[in-house]
Amino acid sequence: MLEKHPRNWLTWYDTTERKWHSLRAAKLTSNLVIVAFVGGIIISLLSYYGLLNYPVRRFYAVELAFSVLLISEITSLIFTLSHSVADSVGKQFEVVSLILLRESFKELGHLPLELAWDTAILLELLPILTDALGAVAVFLIIGLFYRIQQHTRITSSVEEQQDFVRLKKLVASVLLVAFLATGLYSLADFVYYGQYHSLLGRFYTILIFTDILILIISLRYSTLYLHLFRYSSFALATVIIRLSLTAPKYYNVLLSVSAGLFVLLVAYGYNRLNRPATGLLKS
Template sequence: MNFIYEKITYLFDPLHHRWEHERLAKKISVGLVLFFLAGLLCIELQRLGLLPASLAALIPRSHFSAIEMAFTVVLILEVISLIFTLPCSFSRSVGKQFELLALILLRNSFKELSEFPEPIAFAGNEEAVLRILSDGFGALVIFALLGVYYLIQRKKQDETMTSTDLFSFVAAKKGIALLLLAAFIFMGLRSIYLTLTDVSHSDFLHDFYTLLILTDILVVLISQCFQPGFYAVFRNSGFALSTVIIRIALAAPPYFNVLLGIAAALFAILLTIVSQKIFSGLPGKRR
């Protein structure tokens, strides 16, 4: 098994290093700006009737749709960052999922704008405005709770294992992350193909979140091989439950999605406080 773990690490670490490299981050940032400007240009050409009919059918008419598209790309980049975060501590990975939830709520707010007329008007769009306020303030509350969540985190729980077990556990999670990255690329390319062929399909980001839940459960089960004690199993399972609540929030209607997201964040915070403050120092808690 050590040979397999070493090969997985050999594949994962260079990819992770390149993704986190500052030079690549700058290129992505510039590319995102150009993508937003190109989106605005295509929308304007569509409104002027200067695009071929086959291409015009794929381009929205609202300039606000360019904002939604740009935030979709930001969300995709954050999902990739989440995949590379998976080999880190379970609590860090869950925190990254709350970051995604906050971004998804903001994206939903901008998505509502694409339905507004131009120039923008309040009359006749009262419900949309309420949904924008709900998702926007919900994202802000989750952002604040996420700050509290990170603030109360202490050292990684994985550090209590022996160095050999820690290497094996992290390598196993790196292998899962590589498979998850391949699945994400496949789902993304499939979504693009279905969009270009005008086939109705669900948001692949939401579908991928379902895969993330299954992945979290798999990581919990694998962690039990290295940390079989009740404390670690309950703590990791509790964090997995918070991700399930996040997934339900993504599928919930407006207003309920915010309440469920906040509930998930509060649950993760309370779980962290209980595990660190109440169980801290208890004899045999990691057996």
């Protein structure tokens, strides 16, 4: 077992999480979204009047605001991991739904303000509609996922449960540092070389290995097939989400919704087949 006395990293993690969920942090996030939105509008106007050397999409301000929101949601996802793996999976799909909405705005930015309603325009509207409807579908699926979720502990004692939580906090701490490092690396690539690499794609790739690591750690406390299958399924869902981020139009929605239905089915089956533990501690 780990030491009962919290180490420096654990104290740092708990302090950081507490500050992140504070009202001050929420206001700061809101202010950053507003700054991004206003900044995006200014950039769009400069591009419109030819004061920039590169074109900017009409809804660039919305895309920029959504990007800041996504970074905020990913940070919340990382902190959720230490409390409940199941809830962190739900957070992943919340991020996916926001990504699909952002993609809809991106596609809208390519269309002229005055549409000529012909067959060609209708075909161009299809990706916008599929992304939007896909976002709604994921939203509904995750709502059901949260509603049927039952947090049963996989450990046999309170001490083991605390030990498991400490290990998850250690993994979440490493994931948080990796996310910040990946963000700085992507920003440096863009500033110095003009190359844009998807931060979300890199993060979800790291998250796949994180989910597998959580699965391996859980084997310390339970080798029951139901628990093993549940954690393995969550890791597979993350892989499918990662594929959806780079998939072509329509397939991205198909993969996202399929992954959502997959975890919903797993959660339903797990709840029906698993006999709930006495103390409903989060696992």
